[in-house]
Amino acid sequence: xxxxxxxxxxxxxxxxxxxxxxxxxxxxxxxxxxxxxxxxxxxxxxxxxxxxxxxxxxxxxxxxxxxxxxxxxxxxxxxxxxxxxxxxxxxxxxxxxxxxxxxxxxxxxxxxxxxxxxxxxxxxxxxxxxxxxxxxxxxxxxxxxxxxxxxxxxxxxxxxxxxxxxxxxxxxxxxxxxxxxxxxxxxxxxxxxxxxxxxxxxxxxxxxxxxxxxxxxxxxxxxxxxxxxxxxxxxxxxxxxxxxxxxxxxxxxxxxxxxxxxxxxxxxxxxxxxxxxxxxxxxxxxxxxxxxxxxxxxxxxxxxxxxxxxxxxxxxxxxxxxxxx
Amino acid sequence: xxxxxxxxxxxxxxxxxxxxxxxxxxxxxxxxxxxxxxxxxxxxxxxxxxxxxxxxxxxxxxxxxxxxxxxxxxxxxxxxxxxxxxxxxxxxxxxxxxxxxxxxxxxxxxxxxxxxxxxxxxxxxxxxxxxxxxxxxxxxxxxxxxxxxxxxxxxxxxxxxxxxxxxxxxxxxxxxxxxxxxxxxxxxxxxxxxxxxxxxxxxxxxxxxxxxxxxxxxxxxxxxxxxxxxxxxxxxxxxxxxxxxxxxxxxxxxxxxxxxxxxxxxxxxxxxxxxxxxxxxxxxxxxxxxxxxxxxxxxxxxxxxxxxxxxxxxxxxxxxxxxxxxxxxxxxxxxxxxxxxxxxxxxxxxxxxxxxxxxxxxxxxxxxxxxxxxxxxxxxxxxxxxxxxxxxxxxxxxxxxxxxxxxxxxxxxxxxxxxxxxxxxxxxxxxxxxxxxxxxxxxxxxxxxxxxxxxxxxxxxxxxxxxxx
Numbered sequence: 032x033x034x035x036x037x038x039x040x041x042x043x044x045x046x047x048x049x050x051x052x053x054x055x056x057x058x059x060x061x062x063x064x065x066x067x068x069x070x071x072x073x074x075x076x077x078x079x080x081x082x083x084x085x086x087x088x089x090x091x092x093x094x095x096x097x098x099x100x101x102x103x104x105x106x107x108x109x110x111x112x113x114x115x116x117x118x119x120x121x122x123x124x125x126x127x128x129x130x131x132x133x134x135x136x137x138x139x140x141x142x143x144x145x146x147x148x149x150x151x152x153x154x155x156x157x158x159x160x161x162x163x164x165x166x167x168x169x170x171x172x173x174x175x176x177x178x179x180x181x182x183x184x185x186x187x188x189x190x191x192x193x194x195x196x197x198x199x200x201x202x203x204x205x206x207x208x209x210x211x212x213x214x215x216x217x218x219x220x221x222x223x224x225x226x227x228x229x230x231x232x233x234x235x236x237x238x239x240x241x242x243x244x245x246x247x248x249x250x251x252x253x254x255x256x257x258x259x260x261x262x263x264x265x266x267x268x269x270x271x272x273x274x275x276x277x278x279x280x281x282x283x284x285x286x287x288x289x290x291x292x293x294x295x296x297x298x299x300x301x302x303x304x305x306x307x308x309x310x311x312x313x314x315x316x317x318x319x320x321x322x323x324x325x326x327x328x329x330x331x332x333x334x335x336x337x338x339x340x341x342x343x344x345x346x347x348x349x350x351x352x353x354x355x356x
Numbered sequence: 357x358x359x360x361x362x363x364x365x366x367x368x369x370x371x372x373x374x375x376x377x378x379x380x381x382x383x384x385x386x387x388x389x390x391x392x393x394x395x396x397x398x399x400x401x402x403x404x405x406x407x408x409x410x411x412x413x414x415x416x417x418x419x420x421x422x423x424x425x426x427x428x429x430x431x432x433x434x435x436x437x438x439x440x441x442x443x444x445x446x447x448x449x450x451x452x453x454x455x456x457x458x459x460x461x462x463x464x465x466x467x468x469x470x471x472x473x474x475x476x477x478x479x480x481x482x483x484x485x486x487x488x489x490x491x492x493x494x495x496x497x498x499x500x501x502x503x504x505x506x507x508x509x510x511x512x513x514x515x516x517x518x519x520x521x522x523x524x525x526x527x528x529x530x531x532x533x534x535x536x537x538x539x540x541x542x543x544x545x546x547x548x549x550x551x552x553x554x555x556x557x558x559x560x561x562x563x564x565x566x567x568x569x570x571x572x573x574x575x576x577x578x579x580x581x582x583x584x585x586x587x588x589x590x591x592x593x594x595x596x597x598x599x600x601x602x603x604x605x606x607x608x609x610x611x612x613x614x615x616x617x618x619x620x621x622x623x624x625x626x627x628x629x630x631x632x633x634x635x636x637x638x639x640x641x642x643x644x645x646x647x648x649x650x651x652x653x654x655x656x657x658x659x660x661x662x663x664x665x666x667x668x669x670x671x672x673x674x675x676x677x678x679x680x681x682x683x684x685x686x687x688x689x690x691x692x693x694x695x696x697x698x699x700x701x702x703x704x705x706x707x708x709x710x711x712x713x714x715x716x717x718x719x720x721x722x723x724x725x726x727x728x729x730x731x732x733x734x735x736x737x738x739x740x741x742x743x744x745x746x747x748x749x750x751x752x753x754x755x756x757x758x759x760x761x762x763x764x765x766x767x768x769x770x771x772x773x774x775x776x777x778x779x780x781x782x783x784x785x786x787x788x789x790x791x792x793x794x795x796x797x798x799x800x801x802x803x804x805x806x807x808x809x810x811x812x813x814x815x816x817x818x819x820x821x822x823x824x825x
Contacts, residue, residue, distance in 0.1 A: 037785055037790050038387075038394070038784050038785050038786075038787075038788025038789050038790050039387040039388060039790060039791050040389075040390065040392075040784045040789065041781045041782075041784040041785040043388055044777075044780070044781055045781055048777060072445060072447060073445075073759050073760060073762075073763045074763070078756075078760040078763065080446050080447075080752070080755070080756035080759050080760065081749070081753050083446065083447055084446030084447060084453055084748075084752035084755075084756065085749070087447050088748055088749075088752070091457050091460070092461075092464075094461075095460075095461050095464040095465065098465070098468075099464065099465075099467070099468045102468045102469065103468070165469070165471060165720070169720075170720065171718040171719070171720035171721040172718055172720060173470075173471040173719040173720035174471070174719050220718050220721070223470070223718065223721035223722050223723050224722055224723045224726050225722070226464075226467040226468070226725075226726045227726075229733075234468075318447075350791060350792060351791070351792045351796065352791070352795060
């Protein structure tokens with residue numbers, strides 16, 4: 032303003048403008064104090080909104096990754112428990128049957144073989160278990176079931192043996208890759224791609240009921256069942272016992288693989304957690320308004336506005352009109 | 357000097373005093389009227405009293421120029437704000453960026469549990485929201501452009517009317533000033549009209565004889581000099597993204613029937629709100645729209661390429677107004693982007709099995725979903741662009757750019773407004789009313805009046821004495 036010259040309109044406009052500007056600043060400070068977030072994100076990020084958004088995207092991806100890992104972990108835990116059940120079914124029976132048959136305890140071997148045949152039903156039941164409507168061991172065919180019933184398996188297997196040429200181990204062929212088990216009994220599918228985390232680390236697939244380890248276990252149980260009707264039960268039971276004992280170890284190996292995947296992803300989860308914390312902190316340092324600083328600013332503005340009101344009141348009484356009476 | 361001469365002089369003094377009091381009271385009454393210039397009493401050599409408007413030619417011209425700049429900056433800032441708002445702040449979940457992030461998350465969830473009906477529907481809903489978001493952003497941009505065109509139409513109408521009014525007032529002022537009548541009120545009115553015009557086009561006001569004024573644009577176009585020069589413009593109601601002034605579908609500006617170049621920063625009518633509106637219509641919005649179109653094309657193209665179920669040339673998940681994408685016709689795509697009708701809430705399993713899949717495939721097979729998500733995350737260039745980025749970053753970069761444009765434009769507008777306010781205050785201080793000064797003058801007027809009255813009384817007494825002789 033040019034000193035020495037004044038007009039009422041200038042004075043009024045100037046006071047109006049100043050009080051408007053102060054009120055606006057006061058509004059912003061109040062909002063920032065109550066929300067704890069800066070109002071002007073563009074200014075807060077120094078115009079670099081893309082960086083802010085990069086952090087948001089990263090945080091969202093970390094959250095997705097974490098829930099993917101959690102989901103995998105839950106399923107792996109269930110699969111592991113199921114495999115533990117399978118292992119328990121196989122474990123003592125194989126070696127015991129083998130020992131009984133070798134020692135000539137035919138009755139004991141026979142009863143163990145009968146038991147094994149009955150356990151096939153239990154193993155298949157476990158392999159057909161579901162979680163939240165999702166078949167655990169059926170690969171991409173999550174509707175399940177993974178395998179046909181024990182009765183069907185044995186019927187199909189006996190037919191295959193009958194059709195097989197003399198001298199061939201029809202049972203081994205049946206359970207081998209591309210054999211009758213895979214084509215006729217296994218109702219699941221190959222596991223689809225499991226996807227990867229945003230870091231590129233692959234997620235792991237669940238084992239299916241078509242895994243060689245599982246096929247081996249079923250083969251042992253089937254051999255035990257077949258030995259009951261075989262011409263040379265003792266020899267067959269020694270064979271079945273050996274297969275079953277090996278199968279137990281195979282299933283443990285399968286569980287170990289699953290455990291290793293779980294461990295690997297658990298570590299990934301810790302890494303993600305650490306990254307989440309640091310990214311959140313970095314984001315907060317940009318967007319959050321320091322309450323102490325905001326409160327101080329608010330107080331300053333308040334005092335300024337009050338001063339302006341006082342000045343307005345004083346100026347309006349400072350007029351010759353008031354002194355002409 | 358004769359007594360009667362003294363008497364008539366005193367009487368003239370009384371008349372002058374009451375005229376001055378009238379001027380002072382008028383000034384006080386209008387002390388807070390914006391655009392009112394203080395009246396000053398001018399005493400003629402023959403004792404006559406006339407009034408004159410206070411003026412400060414330099415300040416007024418500077419304030420008018422600042423007004424042009426401020427109005428232009430305001431129009432630019434408002435449009436930039438709306439353009440940035442069309443895409444939203446990248447950190448806001450409702451923004452287009454937020455929607456693209458939600459799509460990525462929905463696909464990621466679906467990868468873990470591809471058989472889930474609710475996750476399939478969630479991914480479909482996220483894709484639908486993203487497409488709707490792109491279309492809404494495109495229609496917001498289109499509205500900004502149409503509004504700019506409408507605003508140009510309104511400004512041109514207003515300009516023609518205001519220039520015509522200034523012309524008429526010129527005539528009235530000349531008539532009154534020849535008759536030595538008071539022209540101040542008419543001049544106030546004319547000044548307000550000129551202020552209004554200078555918001556749209558920066559003006560140079562040149563005084564002609566007898567109180568006439570001529571109006572030129574600062575850069576030299578004649579708007580009014582003896583006769584008003586008419587502006588011409590035809591608003592276009594519906595503006596599609598591919599329409600342009602160069603293409604002949606949009607109207608340009610004419611002055612006195614000749615094309616007037618505006619909107620490139622060098623035209624003779626540039627510098628005010630009118631040019632700003634042309635820049636928005638012909639440059640700012642088309643550029644933002646083109647970027648959005650390129651983004652929309654890239655999204656649709658990535659999804660199509662990632663879909664293994666599609667044969668060569670078969671339309672993918674996103675369509676251009678119901679038809680397959682055409683890389684040669686990207687312009688305006690964002691506004692026409694639709695979902696493939698094969699993909700609905702009921703058939704959202706097609707996100708897992710491919711758009712062309714006849715029936716749902718293996719429930720737990722996520723290969724297709726992984727391909728879709730990874731396609732969005734792959735670093736690629738946009739059509740017409742040079743930098744490889746994943747799709748979300750492309751979008752975030754675009755909206756960050758639009759937002760910082762808006763911030764810059766707002767800051768410019770704030771500066772321009774502050775400059776105008778400062779000059780307005782200076783001008784008001786120079787030519788406005790100071791009631792203290794007026795009241796001070798009133799005290800003097802009172803004294804003068806008393807003195808003149810006393811002179812008359814004395815002369816009257818002298819006459820009375822003469823009569824007694």
